Amino acid sequence: MTLLKRLLQFIIVCGLLGVLTLLALYYYVKSDIPSVEVLKEVQLQTPMQVFTKDGKLINQFGEKRRIPVKINDIPKPLLNAFLATEDNRFYDHFGIDPIGIVRSAIVLISTGQKKQGASTITMQLARNFFLTREKAYIRKVKEIFIALHIEQLLSKDEILELYLNKIELGHRSFGIGAAAQVYYGKELHELTLAQMAMIAGLPKAPSALNPISNPTRAKSRRNVVLGRMLTEKYITRSEYNEATQAPITAKRHGAEIELYAPYISEMVRAYMVERYGAEKAYNTGFRVYTSVESEIQLAAQQALIDNLHDYDMRHGYRGPEAVLWQHEADPIPARAELLKTLKSVNEIAPLVAGIVTHVYEQSAEVLLKSGQSVVIEWDGLKWARAYINEKRQGNAPKAAADVLSPGMQIWLRENNGWQLSQYPQPSSAIVSLDPKDGRIKALVGGYSFAQSQYNRAVQAKRQVGSNIKPFIYSAALEDGYTLASIINDAPINHWDKSLGVAWRPKNSPEVYSGPIRIRRALAQSKNVVSVRLLRGVGLQRSADHLLKFGFADEDINRSESLALGSAAITPLEMARGMSTFANGGHLIEPYFISEITDAYGNSLGKAQPLIACDEEQRLENTMQCAPQIISEQNAFLISSALHSAVWGGGSWKHKTGWVGTGWRAQALKRRDLSGKTGTTNNSVDTWFTGYNRNVLTTVWVGFDDASKSLGRAAYNNNLGKGQTVGAEAGAITAQPGWVRFMKTALQNEPLAPIDPAPGLTSVRIDLKTGLLSSKNDYTSRFEYFESDTVPTKYVQQDKSKTPFSTDSLPEQDELF
Incomplete structure (x- = not known):
């Protein structure tokens, strides 16, 4: 009895010492145990992805590649592969596996080496989120306590889902979704059994295996x-045999970029970093849907x-690299x-x-570079006369x-066959937007x-x-x-007292038409008319009018050169x-x-743009209306x-026809287009902006x-x-790019002309004087006026015919 009593006392003391030891260890590692909030809100480091409006991936930002998946979306064989290999009693234990711990202890005692870690999936999750891979006893103690804590707060499925999304699997892939993409370029459900087993074998040593x-x-x-899956009866012998004989099919797959659009995606990256900070922007799995199609x-x-x-080709070949x-x-x-x-x-x-x-x-x-030999035919070479400078080219070549x-060593590109290039x-820049x-x-x-x-x-x-002239004319x-209105299209010779020189703005080309209607002056981009209108309105009033269009005050210079486009504006601001x-x-x-969503597709916010409301929409007050800055x-x-x-306009039959500077847009064969060219002194900057009601595009x-x-090309x-x-x-450098682009941008768009505004009156005028005309021939046309600006005088006092019309578009008499 004495021996039994002492044995009982020894057991009690050992138990108390064990409890005290556990309590001491708990309080020692307590600061490392995550709170409930941390565990519930733990964030996977998932890269930010940027998409087009129609869902095509255009870029990805973030160091770690991760594609989060829900537990219900993971194929059962893949789950079984991880359970069989990493923790087959996962759904039976409480965070630690006593059998595994005993087995690990026996190995340690018998060999003196820590060959088996006895880590359950929960313990691995604890280590991956909160600890390091250091092989130390205190880390293992922390791992156990954190695992027990996790099991109290999360369900088994939640733990397994976190683990499978967090685990490092090599080549910067984290989680099984990313691993499937990196190694096989597939979604999880597309993987074969052999491929699933390959991924399940990676956690042990992602780099080495x-x-x-x-x-x-x-x-x-x-x-x-596969052997573990067979032992645990997750697969049959025939499935095992087939999978073990399967070849290695893995190769590196990049992010599945469907449309590389780096300039717009960089704008997104900069915005997201500014809004959320770099750490959150790059690692929380934002999915950003841009506005571009x-x-x-x-x-x-x-x-x-x-x-x-x-x-570049019309200016000559600069020679080999x-x-x-x-x-x-x-x-x-x-x-x-x-090679x-x-x-x-x-x-x-x-x-x-x-x-x-x-x-x-x-x-x-x-x-x-590929090792292929190709032939450049004469059609791909004959353009390449020598480049001398921007304004001069050599003679056309006669032989290769x-x-x-x-x-x-040269550059080539494919353009209906191989072509010498550089x-x-x-x-250049292109901006296209919906003007509404x-x-x-x-x-x-x-x-x-x-x-x-x-x-x-x-x-x-x-x-x-x-390109500034529409705004100058709007002020007028x-x-x-x-x-x-008739303005004199004639040379200007203005003495500038402050500079002691004469300012002589010129038309380009230097052709002057004398008295000219404002419609034609704008269409033909008459420089001197723009200057005269600026003077008529007043420099300050004109500049103030331009500021209404969102241009920065410091970009709108207060000099008469403003009428010719000396203001400096970005293509987006112009659009x-x-x-x-x-x-x-x-x-x-x-x-x-x-729109911006989280990694699981939950919307975090959508664009709420200001709309160009019509009168009915404004009265209904059902949407956010953009401010009305001009009538x-x-x-x-x-x-x-x-x-x-x-x-x-005019009549080609009667030799009064004329073309506007944007006539190349006629190649699109659409009657709903308006546009304006732009060229600065010495052809430094060239522009074209053209639009209908639904699409507006600026090219610089x-x-x-x-x-x-x-320069110029011979x-x-x-x-x-x-x-x-x-x-x-602008017409020959920028506009061809605009025409190329708009051919695609408008191909599925119905005609969308700018409809006449309410309150306008259409009357027939004389083309030379702008006064009312009773004639119905090539000397007159219908023109639109605001009600208080309709002419009151006739070019001839013949009032036998009414000048008013119900025609909807004044261009009908001027088309050719």
Whole structure:
């Protein structure tokens, strides 16, 4: 009895000591045990993804790749693979596995080595979220306490879901969703049993056992997992045999970028970092849906690239990037050496690096980085006369040897066959938006984001040239002028006392029409008329009017050169301002983010743009209306004049026909387009802005160096009819890019003309004087007027016919 009593006392003392030890350990590690709030709100480090409006991935930001998945969306075989390998008693234990701990202790005592960690999935989750992988006893104690704590707060499914989304699986993939994408480029449900087992075998050693870096070891580990699944009866013998014989199919897959649009995605990244901070923006799984449409965005990018190459080609070939050998007597490097040289070249899409190996009469053979040899035919070479400077080009080549020789390292691109190419020197930007609410439909800030991250669409303040004139003319209409007002289109010679020189603004080209109606003056971009209108309204009043369109005060210079476009404005600011004429006089706010969601698709906010409301919508007060900054009548009259800039006027039959500066937009064969060209002094900046009621697009082309002229191009004898020659200008440098883009942007759009505003009156006027006319021939046309500006005098006192009409569009008499 004495022995039994002492044994009992010993057990009690040991038990008390054990309890005290556990309490002491608990209080020692208590500070490391997460709170309920931390566990419930634990955030997976998931990268931010940026999408088009129609759901195509355009970029991803964040160091760790993770695609969160819900437990119900995980295939059962994949769950079984992890349970069989990592913790087959997961649903039976309370966070720690006593059997596993005893087994680990026996190994430790017998070998003196910590070969088995006895970690359950819950303990691994505790370590992955809150601890390190350090093999220390105190870490194991902390792991146990945290695991017990987790089991009290979360369900088994919640624990398993967190674990499978958190676990590191190699190649910067975290969680099974990302691993499926990184290794196989698949969704979880698309994986085979062998692929699932491969992923389930990675947690033990993600770097050493992954199938990309170590396929042999990875295959061995995969088969161990399959063996565990067979033992636990998760799979049949035949499934095991088939899976163990499956080849290793893993290879590195990048993020599935469906449309690379770096300029708009960088705008999103900057916005999200500013709003949420870098840590939260990059790691909490935001899914940002931009406002751009994939097809239209792609068209904008391609139009900009093609337009810059067109400019670059007409100005001549600047020569090869390098010359590897020059003479036939020089030793020709081996093919392997040539390929090594090409592999070191950083290609910028759509350009491809190549080395000329043979030159024939009117073709050349070129070796590409891929090892493929291609032939550039004469159609891809004949443009390449020598570049001398921006204003001069050499003679047109007559043979391939005039352009290329073996040993040249060159650039090519595919354009209906292989074509000799080069990196364009000028830059460009395109902004397209919905003028009714400011939704950016497409935005491109340059030729290559890899070459320059400078976003010219939103950062480049460039002089706008004649793109400013619609705003000057709008001020004039507000001041009482009409589209029928006659202004003298004649040279101006103004003495500037402060400078001691005469200011002589000129038309471009230097053609003067004498007395001219304001409609035609705007359509033909008459510089001196713009100056006279600025003087008539007053410089300060004109500048104040321009500020209504959202332009910054510091960008609107107070000098008469303002009438010719000396103001510096970004393409996005220009598109916003011009939208006022397309939407009935409202100032919209451009936006590029449609919606932000969390990693699971829950909406965190949607765009709530200001709308260009009509009168009914404004009265109903059912939406947020953009402010009305000019009258609807003023907006329509400017759009109508800009319609004439595209379609011209007069009668070609009677030799009074004329064209506007934007006539190239006629190639789209749409009668609902208005537009304005813009060119600055010495062809430094070129612009075109054109629109209908639903789509407005601005294109700018120029050098990043604002002191450099775009120059001029001479006739190339090899190219024949249809080529662009002469000084670069908005109509021939920027507008072709606009036409290219709008061909796609408008292909599914119904006609959307700017409708006449209420309160306007259409009367027939005399084309020479702007007075009322009773004639119904080529000497007159219908013109729109605000009710208090209708002419009261006839060109001839013949009132036998009424001048009023119900015709809806004044252009009907001027179309040709």
